[in-house]
Each structure stands twice: as structure tokens, then as C-alpha cells.
Amino acid sequence: MSDWNQYWDSLIDDHKMKADIVSLNEQDEIRGYGKEHTKKICQEIYDDFISAKKGHKSVESDFLTTISGLKNVHSFSSRVKEVDSLLLKIVRKRKEQYADKKYRDISAGTYKTVLGDIIGMRVILHYQGQWQDVHNDLISEFPEPKEYPAKGFIPHREGEVFIAEEPVAYYAPGDDISQFEGIIKAKPHKKGYRSKHYIISFKNVYIELQVRTIYDEAWSDCDHTYVYKNEANPNNLALSQLTGILSKVTNTASDISEMMRSIYYNRYVSCSGNRIAVDNEGDEKMKEIITSLSKSLEMLNRFYSDLEK
Known part of the structure; x- marks a missing residue:
């Protein structure tokens, strides 16, 4: 227990989230969830995630093998989410979307169905114009349902693989969005981010797949390293x-x-x-x-x- 307390305090202090935890504790106590509820559920999720990580790595490898035949691909990359990143995301989601029951009541029994990026994959293309070929191949490999739910993901079905949430193409201001019509839902991104996102149900795990060019990846990598989730940096x-x-x-x-x-x-x-x-x-x-x-x-x-x- 002392090791967990030390780990938790260090994680929250390093990412300057103590005020968020205090705020969540106050809201949780009002609802009768008890003291330090966020810390408690994060410890339970931590234990479950660590025990399941080997299985996630196996699913990651199998999925990468499944999509390795996609055409016009420059490279693939993948990762299983790090536990620090997972817990920080849970804290942020509970703080930012406390009114949403799925985040407010997230637990060791639900986090794998609430979060769609426990495993993340990137398919990197040479050129922007190649995205539709990859999209068509993905739809062929992982069928789309007749309709998507308004919220959340389609539940896993034993032995089936499929796209579990409506795919989205993020585009920059000024982009020609006619290329997406009738094919994929288009959303503007205030930062000029360009990428196609898919949530896929594969072996009872949700996998987030992102398709983008080498240029989009270069910007995204730099932004993620120095800006995204780094508001506390003095510069x-x-x-x-x-x-x-x-x-x-x-x-x-x-x-x-x-x-x-x-x-x-x-x-x-x-x-x-x-x-x-x-x-x-x-x-x-x-x-x-x-x-x-x-x-x-x-x-x-x-x-x-x-x-x-």
C-alpha cells in the first residue's frame, strides 16, 4: 500500500494535477462515493491493467499482423498504453466530463469498454491521396455495421472483428472536404490536425487506428511531445x-x-x-x-x- 501511495502522489505531483484531485474528491463525497474515490478506483484499474498487459501485447501483435497487408503504406507503429498515461487520462476524463456517468463511474470492470485506445495503431502513408484505398481495405477487413450508436462503442461480439464506432476524418481549415462525402464523417480540427480515426473491436479489445501521412505524423509527434498535455510547462x-x-x-x-x-x-x-x-x-x-x-x-x-x- 505504501508503494502505491508513493507512486500515486508522485504521479499527481509530477503532472500538477493535485487541484483536479481535490476537486474530484469534493464532488465524489457530495455523491456519497467516499473519500479519495479517484485514488481508489485508479489503484484498482492499475492492478487490473498490469495483470492484463501481457494479453494486450499479444492482441497488439496479432492485429499488426492482420493489417500488415494494407497497400500504399509507408510504415506501421503501435503501442499498448502506458499505465501512467492511462491513469492520467482517467483523472482528466472524470474531471472534464464528470456529468457523464460512464466517466464518473469508471472502474476496473468498465475502463476497457469506456476507453478506446488501450491499444493504439498508426498507419503512415506517403501521400494524402492514398487514404481512400486504405479506408476501403479497412472496411473490407473490419466490416461496418448498418448504423452506429449515438454514443459509445458497439459491444464486442465473440469471434467477430468489426468497426465499433463511426470513423472520423479530421481536417484542417481550408481543406477540400468533398473527398470525404458519402465515405467518412468529416470533422474540422482547430489545430489543423489531419488524420482518419477508427475504433475496431478485435479479440474483445477496442483498438484505435489512426491513418495519416508522414507529414501529419511529423507534426503530431512534435505537438504530442512538447505541447499536448504539457500545459504546465513554463514555455x-x-x-x-x-x-x-x-x-x-x-x-x-x-x-x-x-x-x-x-x-x-x-x-x-x-x-x-x-x-x-x-x-x-x-x-x-x-x-x-x-x-x-x-x-x-x-x-x-x-x-x-x-x-x-
Whole structure:
């Protein structure tokens, strides 16, 4: 017990969440859940998760084998959630969504069905335009239901694999969303995040699968390391502004690479000697890229001009 107390206190102190725990304790006592309810359920979840981790690693490996044949993939990556990350997420969810019973009453018996990212997978593509081929392959491998529930995931069915929540394509401001119509639900992302998200029921475990380009992954990795869930960092203000600039730059780089792929397959331009002719569609694409680069430079100049020297 003393080891757990030391671990818990260190985890909460290191992530500056003591105020959140105090607030949750007050709300829990009002509801009659008893003292230090969050700490109690987190210890129970900790014990259950540690005992189940070997099984999760096996499911992770089997799932990776299952999707290894996807076409047009640059690389795959996967992980089983670390226990620190799991417990911190539970604290945040209870604090931010206390009114939602599934988070308020989360327990060792329910957390695996409430959280969809105990196992996480990433499918990294070379180019933005390849997402639909991967989407079609996923739908073929993991069938969609006739309809999705308004909230939560479709319950596991023994021996079946399927998509358990409506897939979502996150897109950046200014993106052409007509590509998603009738195929996948589209949602704007304030940070300019581009990715397709799927929750898949596989061997009675929910797996979160994200599909994105190498450019999206570069930005996401940097943002996740230095900004996301790092509000306590003393330089978070600067980092938050820089991640917005980086998102714009990497999205533009992704658009240029997609244009190069299209040009390779004889779209947008035609070359003759030293001359390059562009068609109307290519002209519009170039204008969009120039505008995006200009906005990136404006954002960077604004950031620089606001610095106190």
C-alpha cells in the first residue's frame, strides 16, 4: 500500500494535477462515493491493467499482423498504453466530463469498454491521396455495421472483428472536404490536425487506428511531445503558437508532395523542353499552396515580432 501511495502522489505531483484531485474528491463525497474515490478506483484499474498487459501485447501483435497487408503504406507503429498515461487520462476524463456517468463511474470492470485506445495503431502513408484505398481495405477487413450508436462503442461480439464506432476524418481549415462525402464523417480540427480515426473491436479489445501521412505524423509527434498535455510547462505559450505554425507548414508540405504525385501521373502540368504548362486545376492548386505558405510566413513573422527582445 505504501508503494502505491508513493507512486500515486508522485504521479499527481509530477503532472500538477493535485487541484483536479481535490476537486474530484469534493464532488465524489457530495455523491456519497467516499473519500479519495479517484485514488481508489485508479489503484484498482492499475492492478487490473498490469495483470492484463501481457494479453494486450499479444492482441497488439496479432492485429499488426492482420493489417500488415494494407497497400500504399509507408510504415506501421503501435503501442499498448502506458499505465501512467492511462491513469492520467482517467483523472482528466472524470474531471472534464464528470456529468457523464460512464466517466464518473469508471472502474476496473468498465475502463476497457469506456476507453478506446488501450491499444493504439498508426498507419503512415506517403501521400494524402492514398487514404481512400486504405479506408476501403479497412472496411473490407473490419466490416461496418448498418448504423452506429449515438454514443459509445458497439459491444464486442465473440469471434467477430468489426468497426465499433463511426470513423472520423479530421481536417484542417481550408481543406477540400468533398473527398470525404458519402465515405467518412468529416470533422474540422482547430489545430489543423489531419488524420482518419477508427475504433475496431478485435479479440474483445477496442483498438484505435489512426491513418495519416508522414507529414501529419511529423507534426503530431512534435505537438504530442512538447505541447499536448504539457500545459504546465513554463514555455507552453510559445510552444502552443509554434505548433500552430508547424501544423500549417507540414500541411503545406503534404499538399506539395500530393501535387508532385499527381504531376508524376500526368495531372496538372505538361512539360515541353524548358517550358512547363499548367492546366486550370493545377493553377488553382498552386494558388492554394502559395496562399498557405504565405499564411505560414505571416504567422511566423507575427510570432517573431511579438517577442520581447
